[in-house]
Amino acid sequence: MADDISRFLEEDIGDGDITTNAVIGDQKAVGAVKAGSACTVAGLAEAEEVFSDMGLRVKILAKDGSTVEPGTVVMRVEGSAKAMLTSERLALNFIMLMSGIATATDTLVKRARAVNPNIRIAGTRKTTPGFRRYEKKAIILGGGDPHRFRLDDQILIKDNHLKMVGSVTEAVRRAKRFSFSKKVEVEAETLAQAEEAAKAGADSILLDNMSPEKVAEAYSIIKAVHSHITVEVSGGIRPENIAQYAKNADVISVGYITHSAPAADFSMDIEEARGQ
Amino acid sequence: MADDISRFLEEDIGDGDITTNAVIGDQKAVGAVKAGSACTVAGLAEAEEVFSDMGLRVKILAKDGSTVEPGTVVMRVEGSAKAMLTSERLALNFIMLMSGIATATDTLVKRARAVNPNIRIAGTRKTTPGFRRYEKKAIILGGGDPHRFRLDDQILIKDNHLKMVGSVTEAVRRAKRFSFSKKVEVEAETLAQAEEAAKAGADSILLDNMSPEKVAEAYSIIKAVHSHITVEVSGGIRPENIAQYAKNADVISVGYITHSAPAADFSMDIEEARGQ
Amino acid sequence: MADDISRFLEEDIGDGDITTNAVIGDQKAVGAVKAGSACTVAGLAEAEEVFSDMGLRVKILAKDGSTVEPGTVVMRVEGSAKAMLTSERLALNFIMLMSGIATATDTLVKRARAVNPNIRIAGTRKTTPGFRRYEKKAIILGGGDPHRFRLDDQILIKDNHLKMVGSVTEAVRRAKRFSFSKKVEVEAETLAQAEEAAKAGADSILLDNMSPEKVAEAYSIIKAVHSHITVEVSGGIRPENIAQYAKNADVISVGYITHSAPAADFSMDIEEARGQ
Amino acid sequence: MADDISRFLEEDIGDGDITTNAVIGDQKAVGAVKAGSACTVAGLAEAEEVFSDMGLRVKILAKDGSTVEPGTVVMRVEGSAKAMLTSERLALNFIMLMSGIATATDTLVKRARAVNPNIRIAGTRKTTPGFRRYEKKAIILGGGDPHRFRLDDQILIKDNHLKMVGSVTEAVRRAKRFSFSKKVEVEAETLAQAEEAAKAGADSILLDNMSPEKVAEAYSIIKAVHSHITVEVSGGIRPENIAQYAKNADVISVGYITHSAPAADFSMDIEEARGQ
Amino acid sequence: MADDISRFLEEDIGDGDITTNAVIGDQKAVGAVKAGSACTVAGLAEAEEVFSDMGLRVKILAKDGSTVEPGTVVMRVEGSAKAMLTSERLALNFIMLMSGIATATDTLVKRARAVNPNIRIAGTRKTTPGFRRYEKKAIILGGGDPHRFRLDDQILIKDNHLKMVGSVTEAVRRAKRFSFSKKVEVEAETLAQAEEAAKAGADSILLDNMSPEKVAEAYSIIKAVHSHITVEVSGGIRPENIAQYAKNADVISVGYITHSAPAADFSMDIEEARGQ
């Protein structure tokens, strides 16, 4: 993380915060990071690291992953006013973006678990290049499952792979020969594909872009082959319709929590420290 | 950009795309990147670089910055099926995220220019750490102005700076002494501050969180001091209310186009190349 | 790989091959890389990249993974004598070390498959820091399975983990809750542990440091719980005793093929190119 | 070293030790690194740095370069169980591989010094790419001399150089003109070459692949020209025959101590820390 | 800065200070850095960082930017003799080179301000590749202005740009459209160009290679258009003639203070620490 943060600081600062260098002296300051709206907060650990790297003392006042109300002060920072003003933006960007993701995830988790308490809500690889580890962490803080961080995490045979191979059974056979230590998941767009994948020995099956009814049917077919096969459902699932899918799935994966969740609103008020 | 892309590929791929390595042979393929919804497209140059770095031939079929309809094929890729499947996600992530930003910017630009044809819509530094240059580029492709990339681009004295210095006039004086080659902008929350900044010699004044009426008043006061001072307006401006602000501003800056714009929808269909 | 190779060249060359720079002019040369002993050759692709990066033309005359006799010329290189002499050592180091590993692996694979044609011989993480990807590749070229490249590849609960958790069942439960996309393997030192792990839902069980008889017994116990559980055997297995273990294992993993396999013998003869 | 270690940790860990993260809590532990066989131990300093970088407290109980018996605990580590389990493998890989090299070197040094107390045993550049500095250090800990780390350390004119230049005398002349601060060594395969190199002003002469008798003859010829010329002997020298060479050499260099020495056996036992 | 310093140390040290490693034991030492000639000292902060990174204790005895007499001890260092000898050269190189620049700048500042107390002396981008930030800092310590660090700091339309565009007015128009946050400066070689640039709205005008008389005339013309336009003068200005230019300029920029200023003379005396 330290490497990332120094790279991110450099991206934001360049050769120096010329405003702060020009107008601020050696004053000490106290800064308060405050939520502007209700949200599941995330990114506090990252913001703390940003400020600590700048030599500031940080007190975290809310737990990453907890829910906060508008106006809540989630962090207090103390030390050089220059350092604080120079690093404020990066710290806030971490909190705003990660809290946005955590909040969107939390909403889905709550709606889905109301129907199926054992279900997992998972992310996808539709993340911002270079920022995935923080977006995946925000999903976890929102109660979700990160799913694959990288293409070497698990074998997941998708429609484009199947078009190339021609046969679900052959694709699964190749995958199982390739490695004994990785799980094999197959994306199925039809009931027939789902059944074929289950029989070929897939560890998990991803039902993509099916209606809730079709998902229910596929779920029964798969579990009949082997009760231990994991059933994942994906494609156009939003808070509005997640309850319809949740009963017949072990995992629901959703791209929009990383690529389209609006940021949460946070700001920092800085005041000169008195009597120090 | 080359450095970023190899870093981003590594983030997504890790030690290898084990699915593709396990199930795909040395086939050739053709891939088509298609828009799923109407948008201002961006990120095609980045996607092209991704695919080219993987040894694929790319034909771009839509211009970055142009508007595309749902179903439009914006890019066609040809070459090794393995390379294509391995790099598909990163290429799509560039296009989806950058097109989302370009689309949100374009909407604002059109609404504001209907009222004031000379106005600029600008971004902020509320961007994803490590991905700013692409987000700023997407703003430009959407017709906007990137504003500061980094803290060394321009002097911008904000409320937190003013709290430390105590006086607008003194802050401007320090800023102008610091550098003869950088513009000095001052954030004003009141009419008095705006006027003081103008008289102190600020090159630009940022009116923050004012009502449209107050902006109109501030605009007159500032331009009366010096007609060449740039007036920027910011704070809670969205497509719904931008027309009310646009008449009395040279620049309107908006954070949500980078931190909260939903991604555009793009996918890639890959088919085996025949007759090659 | 390109990054590694430039780093490795720098390690070997420093600020320049002062011998070559001092005594060699702009001559052209032809170099032949020759095996000094029979072996399963590996590292030719890496050696080719080394020489190509130096601007030399390379013809590979043996296939990585094939068996070669003493005296076989496996590669011919052509171009600047300076470039060839400067990069010779790194190219040879790749071939010598990787061929040593491939040869040791191949020997084990042949002996084990004589008994059990479906068995896999796998490596471990007992590799040279910084060189693992090449050592794992050499295992694959020798007919083996790389096993985990990294600690995030698969969950493998070892004796030290079990000491901390206290219970096999609880450890497996935690592991399965942690991730739905990773396999869970448990190291068992007793029959009771093996059975407990199988019943708790482990995907694979590693029998560590057991006699062939005990392995046979454990194998039956595990397969009785679930026929699909993978049985891996490890601990002091060498060419001499591998046949005794091979019948009752799906995978045999061996550390010495990476940490103690002697290098194969290769050298390069360089001659001035005439008539060019 | 710090850079290497963080790179090596990343190679081994990837995005996280998922086993440890899944099953271990915030327990404290004590770990003991134990030798499995008699050896000259090396790599303790590197292992200490690995563990320290992970925030663990380390007590080293044997001196790098000393001889240890089977069962000796060479290091004790204390702190977070998670950190210990995550970094155990890299620390052990350093100790196992470096101790293997130190042990092989020590054996040669002892046998050669029994005959010639002033002789040096030196390594070669036949090392693992990226790990040379640790392999050279292990040679030194085993009582040997590292010889060239890199091609810019010393001029060493080998057979391939001589084929290009055509004349020993001319090669030495060019080398001495090139630099006044580097020693010039010449590899000789015949007595005539050895004598020519000595007369041309070489600082050292490397007798390659000669029988012990021929080495004795060459040694006399060289020392007759200048008593201060260093005589190095190389080529197929092993513990079995080193005594025959040792009398007529200032330095004996041996490739197998880095490329083929078997690793020493070390393991780590971790137990939960009580009463802390 | 930390990154630079470790890179610079590596450049100077390579694989180790073999002299110090060979001949020095674990002694403690005290070192005194002394000026050999009168100068404006700079680089002490960098030298301190070098020594601190090596684990040494540093006491700075002169202020960066102050004037020192020959023989002045500007810094005292204490700790490991090995560390001190290994890092001495880099620390001295910082001080010698930066003090040379600060001294040359200070001389110009004093001569110019005798004529015009408000004038700024600025550097150029004629700096040593990779060392610019330190050279610019030395200019500031000598009382000067750094001018552009990089091409993205400010728009500066030079003769080569004007040749391409064809018209000063058009070039300024394009520049102002490009960005609202950057100043626009134009290089003028004639009075007509200067006037055209002023009228087109340039923020600053650089008079290049004009005689003092022509500068005076241009200055009047420009200030008549707008009193707030900054007038910069450049081209062949040295201590001998700066007074002639200083009256009619806001800024004088000079390349030789970075590319041709002789280094100041500093050395370090190291003595064994007694009684510690």
Place this chain on the structure above:
Amino acid sequence: MADDISRFLEEDIGDGDITTNAVIGDQKAVGAVKAGSACTVAGLAEAEEVFSDMGLRVKILAKDGSTVEPGTVVMRVEGSAKAMLTSERLALNFIMLMSGIATATDTLVKRARAVNPNIRIAGTRKTTPGFRRYEKKAIILGGGDPHRFRLDDQILIKDNHLKMVGSVTEAVRRAKRFSFSKKVEVEAETLAQAEEAAKAGADSILLDNMSPEKVAEAYSIIKAVHSHITVEVSGGIRPENIAQYAKNADVISVGYITHSAPAADFSMDIEEARGQ
């Protein structure tokens, strides 16, 4: 070199050449790099690489190391006007600084060789941090010898080392024990030290800060011990007095050619390419 150049370009350009981006279109241009004063030219290879990396075609019209007259066009560049303007400064900085060093070296070489045709003029480690390899190369192009690039090149026992060890003989003994492949040089400030070093077996002796007469005396004493010992002379030697030292030295080393040589004068004229 490629790494350096992309780092140097980034230092100069930052996020983009905003002037060129703002005012220049897709024109083609031709640029001519011209000498402003007579000098020994160097840095053309580096400038060529800079321009080539930007996609420009380069024709080199003078040989690095040759002498050029004022007005000589040393290089012609062709291609995108944008690329040319963006990279012009870095290319010129290489040529100006390296030619300054080559010119200063050449002057010394000519004066010293008039007296002693076999003498070498050598540089020191008093170079600009991060730019040493280019400064050393410029010395070589000026006819000089680079001397140590790094502290691991050769053992050079200086006054500060001797203060720590206490005895010249003991220091040489330790140095020779440390390594058989590195030369050992000793800095002597008195005749007695010079003689002691020679007798102790030093390969070279550096006479520091002695008068020409004392150098002559030391030279005789040293050569009487061993005619093959290299005598290097250093300390305050300039073009004015070098002839007095040159007769009694094998090498004269001079710091000012890197730390204080004024840059040579070069500029680039760019014109729009017609008829292409």
